[in-house]
Amino acid sequence: MAELTLPRQLRATGQRAIAEARARRAGSVEAEHVLLAILARPAEPAAELLANVGLDYATLTTALDAERARSLGAAGISPPTTASLATTPRIASPGWGASVRDALGNADKPAAKNGRPGALEIELVDAILGAELGTVPRALGLVGLDRGTLRVALHSQQVLRS
């Protein structure tokens, strides 16, 4: 898989996303890990805008747990306990997954050049929320969060803050 070079403004977020993926022992860094990394800093613009409409770190964690349980349940499996899977972490960092590559490709980069703090991060979140399929839309749906509402809030409040 080709290397992914993140824009300078997203590199710190990228490092935190890798840490989120590793903490969850994921095989790759996916959109949900990027979103968790962004929500983990509630004072930053994107996280603040999402928290105003009901999406914060704890809510996303709950949503992801529900999504995993439902997905495994579709195969007739109950999620195992964390203790039964306890192990020493892998050494290598997980690579970037397709959902992150897609979100970066779909992020509105011209719109991010508006000089607002965190503008590119906001556009990346918008692209993540714009995905129709995958773990993030399934997880948000399971906790009753409408992605359209989140996206509108992300941009309408952006305008109000300018």
Next chain:
Amino acid sequence: MADQLAAVVALRELADQLEDAAVENALRAEWSWMDVAAALGVTRQAVHKKHLARAARAGIELRRRNG
């Protein structure tokens, strides 16, 4: 349909996590790399490459069990 596809994603992740835990537990129980590989249905080289660094980091004594 979406649930079935999502189940594939979740099962892949779970299988990886189970493998990590099972291999580490087997090595702690003094299984050889050869036996772990045979039980997983892969080559010794494959399981070695995937888990050796992690096992070393875990402090598992490996010197007498390289067979």
